[in-house]
Amino acid sequence: MLTPLNFPKTPLKLSRKGEEIYVWDIFRKKKLMLTPEEWVRQHVLHFLIQHKAVPEPLIAAEYAIEVNKMTRRCDGVVFDRTGKAVAIIECKAPKIKLTETVLHQIAQYNFKLRVNWLILTNGLQTVVAFVDQATGDIAYFEEIPPYQEMVK
Numbered sequence: 001m002l003t004p005l006n007f008p009k010t011p012l013k014l015s016r017k018g019e020e021i022y023v024w025d026i027f028r029k030k031k032l033m034l035t036p037e038e039w040v041r042q043h044v045l046h047f048l049i050q051h052k053a054v055p056e057p058l059i060a061a062e063y064a065i066e067v068n069k070m071t072r073r074c075d076g077v078v079f080d081r082t083g084k085a086v087a088i089i090e091c092k093a094p095k096i097k098l099t100e101t102v103l104h105q106i107a108q109y110n111f112k113l114r115v116n117w118l119i120l121t122n123g124l125q126t127v128v129a130f131v132d133q134a135t136g137d138i139a140y141f142e143e144i145p146p147y148q149e150m151v152k
Contacts, residue, residue, distance in 0.1 A: 002039060003094040005123035010046040027061035036093035040123035041075050044089055047144070054078055054147040065112045074109050078117075080151040087117035087150050094123045103127070117150050 002021075013024035014034065021034040023042055032038055045061060048054040063077040076089030090106040092098065098120055106118050110131065120127040128141040 002034075003036065003123065005040065005043050005094065006126070007043040007047045007123065008051065010043050010050075012042055012046070025061060026056070027059060036095065037075075037091055040094065040121060041089075041091040043123060044091060044119070044121050044126075045076050048076075048078065048089075048147075052144055052146050054150075065109060067108050067112055072109060074113070076119075077113065077115075078147070078150060085113045085115050087119060088113060088115050089119045089121070092120075092122040096122050098122055098125055098127055117145070119144055 015022045015024075015031070022031045023034045023038060024030075025032050025042070027045060041061065045059055048059060049056050058079045058081070060077045060079070061075070063074040065072055065074060074088050075091040076087075077085050078087040078089070080086050088106055088109050090102070090109070092102060096102070103120060106120055110118060114133055116131055116133060118127075118129040118131060120129075126144065128144055130139045130141060132138075
């Protein structure tokens with residue numbers, strides 16, 4: 001079940017109850033069932049803290065927004081120190097291909113949040129896009145930028 005991902009090993013607090021595996025989520029302060037998507041979400045959010053200098057309190061997991069009068073949840077949102085969203089993270093299970101449809105989902109979220117950075121990952125492949133909010137131009141990057149670059 002726990003597919004090796006293209007992120008550094010992350011010291012997650014895992015526990016078992018019968019056949020089910022749970023993870024302690026430091027962002028939501030609760031134990032969650034460890035689904036393949038949650039496995040990816042935990043790795044990418046911890047990666048942001050440990051390797052990209054994102055302050056833990058400035059990351060929200062499962063961040064609720066309203067899109068077309070429906071509540072949606074961003075897998076992760078990074079904020080600057082003033083509380084403005086600067087990046088949206090969308091996670092998929094490793095077996096889910098990162099298609100145009102998946103990219104459309106994160107783009108819909110961005111109509112609401114208007115961030116510059118979109119990060120889409122299934123743990124094996126990661127797509128990083130910078131969206132210039134003034135022009136609508138999109139540039140793709142090889143890797144997730146450090147926090148200081150996200151908040152520029």
